[in-house]
Amino acid sequence: MRQFLSTLLIVALGVTLTACDRGESGQPDTELPDRQAPIPNPDADSGLPRIQPRPLEQIPEGAFGDKVKRGYQLFVNTQELRGKYVGNALNCVHCHMDAGRRANAAPLWAAYFAYPAYRKKNDKVNSFAERVQGCFTYSTNGAPPPADSPEMIAIAAYAYWLAMGGLMDHFGINGEVPEISDTDLVTGAKREDFPLPVDIARALPVDQRDKLPGRGYPKLDKPARDYSPEKGAEVYTAHCMACHGPDGQGYEAAGVHNLPPLWGKDSYNWGAGMHRVNTAAAFIHENMPLGKGIQLTPQQAWDVAAYINSRERPQDPRFEGDVEALRKRYHNHPGYYGKAVDGKVLGENAFPDFKQMQQEN
Ligand code: HEC
Ligand code: HEC
Structure with missing residues (x-):
C-alpha cells in the first residue's frame, strides 16, 4: 500500500510540474491541465444502479435514526455551526441540492460510495469524513469538525442512509438500513471490508463504487x-x-x-x-x-x-x-x-x- 501511494505521489508531482510549465505558455484557460481533477460524472449507461434515495419520512425511529436526522439538519442548516466550523453564510444544501439527494448536483449518496479515495488536492487517501472536511474548509470557509465528532458522524450517517436505502430498494432488499459503527460510517463504503448485504456487495465491486450514475455534475x-x-x-x-x-x-x-x-x-x-x-x-x-x-x-x-x-x-x-x-x-x-x-x-x-x-x- 505504502509503495503504491508513493508511486501515486511521484506521478502526482510529475503532473504538477508539467501543468505549471504549460500553464505559463498562454494557452486558453479552458485547456489548462487540472491538478485536481473534477469529480467524475459516470456513464449513465454503465449498468450500475441508478439510485433513488428513500423519502426522508422513512428515516427510522431510535438512536441510529436520530443520527441520520441530525445529519440532515446540519446539511440543510449548516449555519447552526457558524463560528465553530463554518465561516460564511452557506449551507451544504446550497450546492448539494435537495438536501444532497439530487442526481447531477454532487449527491451525497454517490459520494458515500466513492470514499476512501486518493485525492490530488491533499495528496493522500481520503476517508469520507476527510472529503467532507474539505468542503467545510473551503466551501463553507470554516474549520472542519474532527472525524470522530458527533457532527461528522451525523453527516456520514445521513449520507450512508441515503445511499444504502436507495441501493436496498434497487435490489429489492426489504427492511431498515442496517446500523453500522461510527468508525465504519465516517470511513465510507469504497473498501472490501465495508459491511454490505451480499447482493449489493456482489453487484457493486469496490472498483465500481465510485461510479454510481448521477455523481458529480x-x-x-x-x-x-x-x-x-x-x-x-x-x-x-x-x-x-x-x-x-x-x-x-x-x-x-x-x-x-x-x-x-x-x-x-x-x-x-x-x-x-x-x-x-x-x-x-x-x-x-x-x-x-x-x-x-x-x-x-x-x-x-x-x-x-x-x-x-x-x-x-x-x-x-x-x-x-x-x-x-x-x-x-x-x-x-x-x-x-x-x-x-x-x-x-x-x-x-x-x-x-x-x-x-x-x-x-
Ligand atoms: C459552494 C458550494 C459548496 C458547498 C457550500 C458545499 N459543497 Fe461539497 N462540493 C462542492 C463541489 C463543487 C464539489 C465537487 C468538487 C469538484 O468537482 O472538484 C463538492 C464535493 C463534495 C463531496 C464529494 C462528492 C463526490 O462525489 O466525491 C462531499 C461528500 C461534499 N461535497 C460534502 C459537503 C458537505 C457535507 C458540505 C457542508 C458542510 C458541503 N459539501 C458544502 C461544493 C460545495
Ligand atoms: C429563482 C432563483 C434563482 C435564480 C434565478 C438563480 N439562482 Fe442560483 N441559487 C438559488 C438558490 C435558492 C440556491 C441554493 C440552492 C438550494 O438551496 O437548493 C442557488 C445556488 C447557487 C449556487 C451555489 C451556492 C452559492 O452560493 O455559491 C451558485 C453558484 C448559483 N446559484 C449560481 C447561479 C447563477 C450563475 C445563476 C444565473 C444563471 C443563478 N444561480 C440563478 C436561486 C437562484
Whole structure:
C-alpha cells in the first residue's frame, strides 16, 4: 500500500510540474491541465444502479435514526455551526441540492460510495469524513469538525442512509438500513471490508463504487470561444440577479440566507471547488437558474461562471503571504486567483478565511 501511494505521489508531482510549465505558455484557460481533477460524472449507461434515495419520512425511529436526522439538519442548516466550523453564510444544501439527494448536483449518496479515495488536492487517501472536511474548509470557509465528532458522524450517517436505502430498494432488499459503527460510517463504503448485504456487495465491486450514475455534475462542452467575465455579467443580469442580487450577495431574512451569496466575504473561499470556472460552469448549466436548469447555453454557463468567480472572496486557507506563489502552486486550473481583473490582482484583497477571522476576534 505504502509503495503504491508513493508511486501515486511521484506521478502526482510529475503532473504538477508539467501543468505549471504549460500553464505559463498562454494557452486558453479552458485547456489548462487540472491538478485536481473534477469529480467524475459516470456513464449513465454503465449498468450500475441508478439510485433513488428513500423519502426522508422513512428515516427510522431510535438512536441510529436520530443520527441520520441530525445529519440532515446540519446539511440543510449548516449555519447552526457558524463560528465553530463554518465561516460564511452557506449551507451544504446550497450546492448539494435537495438536501444532497439530487442526481447531477454532487449527491451525497454517490459520494458515500466513492470514499476512501486518493485525492490530488491533499495528496493522500481520503476517508469520507476527510472529503467532507474539505468542503467545510473551503466551501463553507470554516474549520472542519474532527472525524470522530458527533457532527461528522451525523453527516456520514445521513449520507450512508441515503445511499444504502436507495441501493436496498434497487435490489429489492426489504427492511431498515442496517446500523453500522461510527468508525465504519465516517470511513465510507469504497473498501472490501465495508459491511454490505451480499447482493449489493456482489453487484457493486469496490472498483465500481465510485461510479454510481448521477455523481458529480454532467460534463459540459467547452465554450465555442474563450469564456469572458464581461459577457458573463450580461448573463448574470438577465438570469441570476433576480435571486442572487445586484451585488451577488443573495438575500437574507432573519439571519437566514435562503438565496445564497455567490462572491464576497460570505461566499465560498478561493480554495473551494466552485471557484474553478469549469466546475461552476458545469454546476450552473445543470442546476441554475433554480428550477430552470439546462436552459443556458454552455457558452453562457462558462461566461457567467467566469463572472462570479472573478470577484473577490475569502482567502485560500493555504495562503502563506504570497498570492503569486500560491497561484503557481495550487491554482493551475481555469480560475482567477492571482490574475488581474479590472486592474486588481484577485487574492490580493481577499476577505479573511476562518483562521484570519479568529485572529481578528
Ligand atoms: C459552494 C458550494 C459548496 C458547498 C457550500 C458545499 N459543497 Fe461539497 N462540493 C462542492 C463541489 C463543487 C464539489 C465537487 C468538487 C469538484 O468537482 O472538484 C463538492 C464535493 C463534495 C463531496 C464529494 C462528492 C463526490 O462525489 O466525491 C462531499 C461528500 C461534499 N461535497 C460534502 C459537503 C458537505 C457535507 C458540505 C457542508 C458542510 C458541503 N459539501 C458544502 C461544493 C460545495
Ligand atoms: C429563482 C432563483 C434563482 C435564480 C434565478 C438563480 N439562482 Fe442560483 N441559487 C438559488 C438558490 C435558492 C440556491 C441554493 C440552492 C438550494 O438551496 O437548493 C442557488 C445556488 C447557487 C449556487 C451555489 C451556492 C452559492 O452560493 O455559491 C451558485 C453558484 C448559483 N446559484 C449560481 C447561479 C447563477 C450563475 C445563476 C444565473 C444563471 C443563478 N444561480 C440563478 C436561486 C437562484
